[in-house]
Amino acid sequence: MHNKILKKYYFINKFNQSHIDKQDQETTIIYRNYDQDIDEKLILRIKSYCKKRGHKFLLSNNIKLAIKLNLNGAYIPSFNNDKKHLSYSFKKNFIILGSAHNVFEIRNKESQNVKAIFLSSIFKKNKNFLGINRFKFLSRLSKKPFIALGGISKTSLKKLNLVNCIGFAGISFFEQKKGP
Template identity: 25%
Template sequence: MTDEKRLPDPFPALSRLGPEDAVILRHYLSPERQELARDLLSDCRQRGLRLLIGADARLARQIGADGLHLPESMLRSKRATWRLWQRPGWLLTAAAHSPAALARAARSGVDAALLSPVFATASHTNAKPIGVTRFAIWTRAAGVPVYALGGITKDSFPRLIQAGAVGRAGISGLIT
């Protein structure tokens, strides 16, 4: 996942990703977001990576991105306008921070949810970590594949796979 503050230039981080990985462009407030999205898509294509655009189905469709990532607030909205812009073959993911959000994600038909924060994280210092036990309980009841996000390390990741995660997402792993 890109981050305007912690990873303002996401391009060097792409070399750390493999062909099974995807990039989620956040940079929500960037005035150069459209240009960044186009350039990132070009680099992702060269590397065999998929690019999802956060919260902007119109931009995702305009540039031919591989999908869309929905912030949790978009799942709560009664006006699911992103559905109007969806295209066949898109990978659709959603952020979730609670069992209720996971249920909304499953009902909305997303391909996967990113559940966070599993552990303490520099991105959301005030958020209460879910922990492995609650992650396992919530994931098993989710009704949608769940990626772990937030404070995950190479040492903690195997426990999350055992707890039901289908993979991990992050920012810090791309920075260090």
């Protein structure tokens, strides 16, 4: 079996240059902080730093601001059911990603016209735990590409070859000393 080249998505909730410096250029940075109000100056600092380092940069849960600040795209969390963005005009390479935990949320993300769906949690045993078999089942219910999320480590990374995914996302995986 061949190893797939998987896309990488790193969720951050604060600006830490040393963590971003550890990532290779193919890693997409997603700013997701629901505890604080959005600080446009901070977003612009992260955008500038990511552009200098060659990373794509996405903003979570605020498509209008992502368009205004000319970011690479936006991420729609599973709890966001809004479809207002369908009437917005985007630049050519603007990407919208979304997350889901079940069939209902997958259908909702399809109706929001996302490019790919984060499906969680594949390895982390929390209330949304899927496991490999349920992940495989749910990923067959849509033609959209899927990205594995939740509990991914260096040891579980090889298991992603068993499922239908184009990439993986996380936080702690990317904050390790050496990086992926």
